[in-house]
Amino acid sequence: MLRLENLIGTQYTVALKREDMLHPFVSGNKFRKLKYNIAEALDRKNEILITFGGAYSNHISATAVAGKLAGLKTVGVIRGEELAANYKGNATLEFAKSNGMTFEFVSREDYKMKEDKAYLASLSEKYPNAYLLPEGGTNTLAIQGCAEILTEDDADFDYVCTAVGTGGTLAGLVAASKAHQTVVGYSALKGTFQATEVEKYTQKTNYVIKDDYCFGGYAKIDSQLVRFMNEFKQETGVLLDPVYTAKMLFGIIEDIKLGHFPENSRILAIHTGGLQGISGMNKKLKKKNLPQIHT
Structure with a gap:
């Protein structure tokens, strides 16, 4: 668990759960x-x-x-x-x-x-x-596995944040969340259609999906997001993936600045891995003469 208060510079409690460290290739x-x-x-x-x-x-x-x-x-x-x-x-x-x-x-x-x-x-x-x-x-067994991301040690957090693709991870987190918690899904794609997927697996409604920080859609990034990733890596030593987790953390920090989280909120962000895609993304960035993601 990585604490991010020093990076964000607020009175909020923000932590990053390092699910990317579960396995080097199946993370x-x-x-x-x-x-x-x-x-x-x-x-x-x-x-x-x-x-x-x-x-x-x-x-x-x-x-x-x-x-x-x-x-x-x-x-x-x-x-x-x-x-x-x-x-x-x-x-x-x-x-x-x-x-x-x-x-x-x-x-x-x-x-x-x-x-x-x-x-x-x-x-x-x-x-x-x-x-x-x-x-x-994403299926019923996948939701069962994703529900295990949250443990009793995470019960003190008010908000649980995750990147959203198909919606399976979000569904698992919602299913495992406590009544006082709100799960915030940062969509990596345009739209919030993943709500229909969540509804298949849980009747809980303590979640919200937003696509404000999808950077134009799935697997689309720009120099602003690359700079954010590189600065985050320099400050924390943690590498983010460009398709999912980077967009989520960028969104969390922006939402804190905008006051979308109440003061003194305790926020848990989930690093969902996906680092293998950086090599391919850097090739795309190079073709567009955009800065490279530092690894």
Whole structure:
């Protein structure tokens, strides 16, 4: 747990929970989401994990490693059929392949079928005895794992903050939260549609989702966010990921400045990992002549 009061310079109590340190390659919320799904696959005596993701997906990378450690083969259905011809130089996919994952590259249009029953049935037919994991790993077992992020030691905090992608981590935190706590989800995408996902897994309503600091949408960043990440690393020694946690912490600090948190609030922020994507992001930044993320 890292205290951030000196960095923020306020009377607020702010702490960062280092879920990124759970495992070097299956870190943060990916560790939590995969924990019980891997156990279920092994219990069912499945031999293959099949899941979905983009070219720089933290989930794809983590599933490849987790599957290898569990003795399971892994298949990644990857958005973008153009990558089939040449994905060399993509650090995420090369890493996943080095850990035994094979790929099914599909068009962006076909990728939209990732929840279609007929399409999933065709995958199951192609890969017998496979365990299907949804995009981002979010399902009931994933929520169970994410709920374990919060412990009794965290009960004193008034606010629990997390970055939001598919909404699974947020749902787990809401499910585990105390009655006096508010869970704040900082969306990494435009929109707050993830509320429908949270509603699937809990009846609690002590949460809010905001997209004020999504920086234009998923995986979009600018020089301001890069400077923030580099300054945060210099001040604390903690590396943030550009897609999720950096946006959340930027948002928390801005919301404190704007008075959106009551004075003397105790705020817990969750570092959900995802650092593997920095290499790919730096390549994108270089092409745009933007500053690099310091590692």
